[in-house]
Amino acid sequence: MEHYQLGAQASARSRPRRTVLLCCTLALAFFLLAARLDLAERLTQSLWRQEHWQLDELALSLLVLALALAGFAVRRGRQVALLLAQNRALTQRLLRAQEEERCALARELHDEVGQDCTAIRAAASYILRARDGDQANVQACAASIARSSEALHAMVRTMLRRLRPPVLDSLGLAPALQALCDSWAQQHGIACHFAPQAIPDSLDDSTATAIYRLVQEGLTNVARHAGADRATVELRADAHGVLHLAIEDNGRGLCTDKTPADGFGMLGMRERVAGLRGHIRWISALGNGLRIEVALAARCAA
Helix, strand or coil: CHHHHHHHHHHHHHHHHHHHHHHHHHHHHHHHHHHHHCHHHHHHHHHHHCHHHCHHHHHHHHHHHHHHHHHHHHHHHHHHHHHHHHHHHHHHHHHHHHHHHHHHHHHHHHHHHHHHHHHHHHHHHHHHHCCCCCHHHHHHHHHHHHHHHHHHHHHHHHHHHHHCCHHHHHCCHHHHHHHHHHHHHHHHCCEEEEEEECCCCCECHHHHHHHHHHHHHHHHHHHHHHCCCEEEEEEEECCCCEEEEEEEECCCCCCCCCCCCCCHHHHHHHHHHHHCCCEEEEEECCCCCEEEEEEEECCECC
16 A cells, blocks of 8 residues: 555656656657748748738737736646645644544543433442332432433533534524524623524525534634624625625734634635635724625525
8 A cells, every 4th residue: 555655646746747748849849840841931921921911910929828828827726736735724624623523522422421321320220129118219219310311311412403503404594593693692791693684494404504604603713713792693685696694793803914714714614605606705904803704695495
C-alpha cells in the first residue's frame, strides 16, 4: 500500500511536467512546419490583399486575445486551487468535528446511561431477591428505578435534539426557529427576536435543515465572539421564490484582519449555502455589529 501511494504521488507530480513537455513539443513541431511552408509570409501576403478589411491587424489582435485568455486561465486555476485547498481543510475539520461529537456521545453514554443502567439493574436484582416482609425497601428500589428511567429518557431526548431537532419535523421551520431563538436567548441571556415573513409551508427537508443549522451556527458565533446583548433573525420569501435569511447582532463585529473564511463555523456556513447554490455575505461594521445575509432558492417538497 505504501509503495502504491508513493507511486501515485510521483505520478501526480510528474503529470504537469509531461503536459509542459507535450506543449513544447507541439510548439516546436508547429515551428518546423511553419518554417518549411513559409507560413507567416504566405499569411501576411494573404492579409495584405484584404487591406480594406484591415485583416492585417488580425494577427496581433489574436495574439492579445490569446494572452488575455492565458492570463484568465492562470487566474482561474489559482482560484480553483484555493477552493480545493479550502474544501480539503473543511473536510478535515468536518471529520474532526464528527469524531469529537462521537467521543462526546460515547462519554455521555458511558457516564450517564451506564450509571443509570447499573442502578436499574441493582434495584431490579434486589426486588427479585426481596422477601415478602421487605415492602419498604422494595418500594424504595422501585422509586430508584423510576428516577433512573426518567434520567435515561431525558438523556435520550437531549441526544436526539443534538442529532436532529424534533420540532423541525413535527411543527415546521418557522416554529422550530422560534423555539431555537427562545431557548438560545434563555441559555445565553441575550435578547433574540425572530421575524418570519411569508415562509412556504412545504419546504423540502434539505432546505429547512440547512436554514435551521445556519441560524444555529450564526447564533452560536454571536454567543461566543460578538459580545452582543441583542440579536435578530429574519427569514422571508420574495415573489420570485427566493429565501432571504439575515442574522444580525449589535456586538463588536469582525476584526479588520479576519476574513469570513477564517473560522470553522463561517466556513461551514459558506459551504452549506454553496451546496444549495445560494449566496452568503458578511456585512461588518467594526464595533457596530455583524450582519449575515443568505439568499437561496426556496425548494418545496414534492
